[in-house]
Amino acid sequence: MNRVSLSAIILTFNEEIHLQRCIDSLKNVCEDIIIVDSFSKDKTKDIALKNNARFVQNKWINHAIQFNWALENCDIKKDWILRLDADEYLTPALQDEIIEKLNLIDLSVTGIMLPLQRIFMNRHLKKGYDEIKLLRIFRNGKGKSENRWMDEHISLSEGLTIEFSNSLADHNLNSLHWWTTKHNGYSIREAIDLLDIELGIVTHKKEISKISAQAAKKRKLKKNYAHKPLFLRAFIYFIYRYFFRLGFTEGKEGFLWHFLQGWWYRTLVDAKIYEIKKACGNDKEKIKDYIQKQYQIVI
Template sequence: MADLAVVILTHNESIHLARAIRHIKDVANEIFVVDSFSTDDTVEIAKAHGATVLQNRFVNYAKQFQWALQNAPITSNWIMRLDADEIIEPDLANEIASKLPSLPSDVTGINLRRKLVFMNRTINYGGRGILVLLRIWRRGLAEIEDRWMDEHMIVREGRTVTFVGGFSDHNLNNLTFFTDKHNKYATREAVDALNQRLHFMPTPESMSVEKSSLQAAAKRYVKEQVYNKIPFQISTLAYFLYRYFARVGFLDGREGLIYHVLQGFWYRFLVGAKITELQVATSHLTRPEDIKAELQRITGLDLETAPPSNPGIVISG
């Protein structure tokens, strides 16, 4: 086993959790499941597979993961962020086990190359083939961006390297789940984008290339500095056409068409529409605290910037 702790956030992930743990348990010497009070048997599955379980009220992914880093009894020198619907494939597991102990001390982060499986088909085109993400880091030398959406891990010092083994995002839920999840994502992203304009909450620095992967930093720059400044009625259609034709997304077949339309057009259009809706709803307000209060009322999101109050930690293993 590698000197590695894996942290997985869950809420009703019984369909995925056993698979995620099964693919990493022979590599990591610690597995922590941080659950936001699931109503299915997620917690029982985690316990049955030897994970240590903590529970905390969920506000957003960034706050929950930072809470996990601060409260989980991690002793390993390396930490991995893993989503419940992600799979560490055998070649990557072997790469982690063989390379992690011999990395030089100036390497503080490891990028993984994640592929997407949608409706049981790997999406290879449309600019969605491989996403390079910082997912492993030395304990105490990285943190998660405090954002409502599109949060990334960033390292405070040192350099990063990239492992090439198989790593996939393969969600097993249906399209109703997909559209419901992305509807909620759209609200969070609209709040995040509006905050960059109105500054009713602290605005995190955009990550630098040195702190995260080059690909993630480039995508963030284009989105914030170019895409978000174009009227969404134009940008969403242009983005879909770019993905589907210029980046040959049509080569992903029927499943790819469904994915690129839903994620590359419908979702982006929905985000833009929600930004417009929230702008109109708060246009009569000037004080940041009033804007935040109104957005909190409309969206139902807890927009307080302080860490969530802890209703009680449950630790088991």
């Protein structure tokens, strides 16, 4: 296969379980693979170097800051950039599509949307929500990550987007204990994001982002969700996904995914918002101080 003018950026922290699979899916597609690591303590570095990937380390703050740091500091020369998480990989069909099409795309196009294939407990989940398409490939110099605590998307400075037909796979191999621990950590970031939508607590400069139509639609729905009653909104969201969007047809794996990700996680987020508001009311400065003291996060 002929590689295309593409650099891949993979953010890592203790990803020895996933990294080789991710890199293997890139080897026929691009020569420039950049691992941006947050000082892993496992074999992540060894795997990266064994595969001749560029390996750099930077202190972790959040996904957006880490990815934008990579764009600014990794001297990327290729025409296109691909953003991947270590537990994601390019399906063989997507690899072929990138090689076939990427170098032939009109210059007016600066971003490419990829369908997401969700695999949970080794089952490909297809029901429960609309098809997810993510802007993950963009022209060098034309995109960066939005500066958000959660649900950050690639924002383009100019140009059009197109969609590829074949999927990017998201398939985490860790245990449910790991998954729930990770989402407990995510929950305070999600709480901050929802509090910011409701009260405007984040002090960074708000950016005007040119994100995909699907991401903009999701952002609008999230703003609507943020103003709905605590706890009730999580329950209704689960009912919608599991019953009305046919999540129940996906077996035990589907039940666990929609219950844990669609109800348990969002109830945990609401519990943290409730805790914060009970202590601070709607006082923005008190909320920021509380989050810093209780969760060691500076907003």
